[in-house]
Amino acid sequence: xKKDIHPEAFVVTALCAxxxxxxxxxxxxxxKTTLCSACHPFFTGKHKFVDTARRIERFQSKYKKFEEQKAxxxxxxxxxxxxx
Numbered sequence: 001x002k003k004d005i006h007p008e009a010f011v012v013t014a015l016c017a018x019x020x021x022x023x024x025x026x027x028x029x030x031x032k033t034t035l036c037s038a039c040h041p042f043f044t045g046k047h048k049f050v051d052t053a054r055r056i057e058r059f060q061s062k063y064k065k066f067e068e069q070k071a072x073x074x075x076x077x078x079x080x081x082x083x084x
Contacts, residue, residue, distance in 0.1 A: 007027040012028070014032075015031070016034070018039040020038040020039065022036070
């Protein structure tokens with residue numbers, strides 16, 4: 001193997017946004033992550049949305065009127081169409 005081409009490996013403490021920390025080896029001196037095995041839904045079994053941009057709420061509010069129309073009986077829908 002060639003000498004001096006590989007990066008130096010460090011033993012670092014990785015920090016998660018949930019507060020969990022664990023030691024690992026890396027070529028980077030610090031590791032900060034948003035999800036880890038302590039808070040990821042796959043490992044915890046709990047369904048959790050990670051939505052920082054409020055995309056889910058905007059989608060739900062945008063299509064709320066379509067859900068309301070589905071819930072109305074057909075007779076009310078026909079009356080609304082006649083009024084238009």
